[in-house]
Amino acid sequence: MNTREKIFNVSVDLFSRYGYDRVSIRQIAKEVGIKESSIYNHFKSKELIMDSILDYYITKMLSEDIPLMQASFNLDIGFDYFYEMGLNAFASQLKDKRMSKITRIILIESYHNEKMKVFLRERILNDAINGWIDLFNLMKSKKLILEDCNSRQLAESFYKYGLFLLYEHYIINYPEDDKKFVEELRVKSKNHIRLIYNSVKI
Amino acid sequence: MNTREKIFNVSVDLFSRYGYDRVSIRQIAKEVGIKESSIYNHFKSKELIMDSILDYYITKMLSEDIPLMQASFNLDIGFDYFYEMGLNAFASQLKDKRMSKITRIILIESYHNEKMKVFLRERILNDAINGWIDLFNLMKSKKLILEDCNSRQLAESFYKYGLFLLYEHYIINYPEDDKKFVEELRVKSKNHIRLIYNSVKI
C-alpha cells in the first residue's frame, strides 16, 4: 500500500470517528507515520482529501448499484424477490468497512458539505424515490396494486423508513456491529414494506 | 434583553447555521457587540453555552409535550384525532424559530455530543416508540387492529418515517420555510399512517 492510499485510509477512519473538523492534518500524518508536510505531496489540501473520499464512494456505489428499473421488468418473478435485490445491492456495500465508514462521514458532514448534500439528495434520495414511483406505476398498470393510491406517497413511505434506519445506526447507535445492522435493516425493511404493500395490493 | 440572553440567542443562530465547531467565541462576541472576554462573565466556556441550549430545549419540549398515553385513553374519539394531537404538540414547537434552530443543532451535533445523542435516543426516539407500542397493544385489546401484528414493528413503521422527514428538512433541504415544512410534515405523516393503518385495522 503506497503512502497516498495510507493517507486516504487513515483519513476515512479518523473522519468517520471524530468528524472532519475535529481531525487535523497533524493527526493524520502521525497516524500514517510521516510528517505533516509530506501529506501535501499527495493531497494539495485537507479539503481535497475529503473530495477524493466522496469521489471514491460515488464511483463504487454507482458501479455496483443495480438500477431499480432494470430489475422492475422482472416483476413477474415476485415483488419480494425484486425488493430483496435492491436491498442486497446497498447492504453488500455497507459490509465493506471502508464504505460503511464513508457512509457515516456523509451523514455527518452533509449539513455543511455541499457536494455531499447534493449526492445525498440527488442520488440516494431522489433517484431511488423516482425508481420506486416508476415501479408502482408499472404495478398499477399490471393491476397488482390499487389504481387510486398515490405512487409518490407510496414510494416515500416505503423508502424513507429505511433511510431513517441508516441515520439511526450511523448517528445515534454508532459504533455498533455493522453486520448485525445490515441484518436488522434487511428484516425490518422487509416487515415494513409488507405492512404497506398489504394495504394497496389487489 | 440582557447580555446573557443575547449571547444565548446569537449562539443558537450561529450554531444552527454553521455548526458548533465552525463558530468561534470571537464570532459570537462580535455579533453580540461585546469583546470575547466578556462572554466568560456569562458562560464559563463555549461548551457550557451549548449545554444551556440543550437544557433550554429539553425543558421547553417536555413541558409542552403531550404524553402519548395520556391521550390514548380517549381512543374512542378516533384514531385520527388522537394522532393529530401528538403531531400538533411537536409541530407547534417547531413553529417557534428558536426551537426550530435548536432542532437542527441537535441533529447536526448528535454524532459527537453525548448529551444530545442520549436525548435524541431516549426522549425523541425510545419514549415515543414505547408510547406507540402501548397504544397499539391497547388497540389490540379493544379489537381495533389485528391481534397477530407486531406492535413494535408497527410503532417503528409509523414513527420513523416522520423522523426521517425531520432529518431531511433540517439537513438535506435546510434552510427552507419552516411553516411550509410543518404543513408538509402534517400531510405526509397522516397519509403514511393511513397507509399502514389500513393494513392492520379490523
Place this chain on the structure above:
DNA sequence: GTCTATACCCAGATAGAC
C-alpha cells in the same frame, strides 16, 4: 517523497485595570 523549519493565523481562555 520525505524531512526540518517556519510562516501565519486563529482558537479558547485568563489577568487585572476601570
Place this chain on the structure above:
DNA sequence: GTCTATCTGGGTATAGAC
C-alpha cells in the same frame, strides 16, 4: 460587567535541504 492585553496551543500550509 466590560474592557485591553496577553497566554498558550494548535490549526493549515509552504520553502527548501536532502
